[in-house]
Amino acid sequence: MISTEQVEALADRLHAAEANRQDTPSLADDHEFGIEEAYAIQAALIARREVRGERAVGVKLGFTSKAKMAQMGVSDVIVGRLTDAMRIADGADVDLSRFIHPKIEPEIAYRLSRDVDVDDPTTDIESCVDALAPALEIIDSRYRDFRFTYTDVVADNTSASAYAVGPWRPLEDVSNRAVKLRVGNTEVVGSTAAVLGNPVRALHALLDMCRRRRIPLRAGQVVLAGAATAAATLTAGFAECRVAGIGSVSVKGRA
Numbered sequence: 220m221i222s223t224e225q226v227e228a229l230a231d232r233l234h235a236a237e238a239n240r241q242d243t244p245s246l247a248d249d250h251e252f253g254i255e256e257a258y259a260i261q262a263a264l265i266a267r268r269e270v271r272g273e274r275a276v277g278v279k280l281g282f283t284s285k286a287k288m289a290q291m292g293v294s295d296v297i298v299g300r301l302t303d304a305m306r307i308a309d310g311a312d313v314d315l316s317r318f319i320h321p322k323i324e325p326e327i328a329y330r331l332s333r334d335v336d337v338d339d340p341t342t343d344i345e346s347c348v349d350a351l352a353p354a355l356e357i358i359d360s361r362y363r364d365f366r367f368t369y370t371d372v373v374a375d376n377t378s379a380s381a382y383a384v385g386p387w388r389p390l391e392d393v394s395n396r397a398v399k400l401r402v403g404n405t406e407v408v409g410s411t412a413a414v415l416g417n418p419v420r421a422l423h424a425l426l427d428m429c430r431r432r433r434i435p436l437r438a439g440q441v442v443l444a445g446a447a448t449a450a451a452t453l454t455a456g457f458a459e460c461r462v463a464g465i466g467s468v469s470v471k472g473r474a
Contacts, residue, residue, distance in 0.1 A: 221252045230263035233375055236361040242319050243361055247368040257373035258432050264376055265300050276440055277301035278429070279356065280421050281377040283414045283445025296421070297369075298428045299377030301441060307357075307383040312473045313453075318359040318380060321453040323470075324446035325400040325460035327393055327411055327418040328354035328384045335436035337429045344426040345419065347436075350387040353462045355470060356443055357381040357453060382443060385460075385468030393418055397463040398447040403456045409448030411462065418444040 221229075229246055236243040246252070252260075265275070281297040307313055315321065332349035336342050359380035360367060372378060394417035400407040411418050421444035429436055436442075447462075459469040 221250055221256050225250065226256060226259045227263055229374065230260050230267060233260070233264055233361050234267045236319075240317070240319050242363040244363050245367050245371050246374060247371050252370055252374075254370055254373060257370040260374035261299070261376050264374070265302070268302050268304070273302040273304045275300055275437075276303050276306060277442060278425065278434065278436065278440065279377060279379055279382070279443035280425055280445045281372070283421055283424070296415075296424045296428060296445070297373050297377050298425065298432060298434060299379040300434070301379060301382060301443070305379065305381045307381050307470055309383055309385050309468050310470070311383070312471045313357070313381065315453065315455060315472050315474055318357070318453075319361065320365065321357050321359045321380065322450035323400070323402060323453040323458055324356045324358060324450045325398050325407075325409070325448055325462070326354040326356050326446060327414065327444045327462065327465075328352045329418075329422060329442040329444065330387060331436060331438055331440045331442065333438045335426065335429075337426060337434075337436060342426065344422045348390060348422065348442075351390055351393065351465070352387045353385040353460050353465050353468045354441075354443055355383045355458065355460045355468055356446070358450060382441075383468050383470050384441060385466050388465065393462070393465060396465060399461045400448050400451060400459070401461075402451045402458045403454055405451055407448045407451055411447050413447050414445040421445050
């Protein structure tokens, strides 16, 4: 267990690492803390972003593949927050100097059409969504050598750093669509089925986590359902996510 003062101090440490583009050793190297404290650190970290003028625009899910859950020895997804400063326009340039060691992942994004009552056990999360789109998420762990524990990554806002969303389209079944991630000359192929077997299941997992962690879900917010392939290192040049039948989204890394 760690104190409230330690929660604030560790949030300061992660905030400084992100702001200065300087990695930091795992928090778990010298602090023992559980998942409750990890989400408290995450909340304190987001509060610091809000103080500097950022606002919440969505949430993201992590550990949505069975392989990743097994690797980390957990059975729950994890949730992070997205802010407006993380948003990148489809096709826009991305200044790589703003990151420490960025990686990029292809995802399915959902858009919330109304506020979600996370406390109501009868809430139908699917009825609160009105569109989906292909998406790219740039993850950038603030930890040295991408070395972290389960609680470390939650505290670090699940490595959230930036994201881009392609054209929105009406909801449809995307339970097993081919996904291609291209970064420069590297291509990674996968399926939307890697996201809990069906990306829509991520919405139900999200509702449960937001209920437990007191994370609000508001109309207009974006939900990133989780990676459909392994992440690739983001380098200078073109990066694209293409989902069969859904479309594509891209960014251009700039050194």
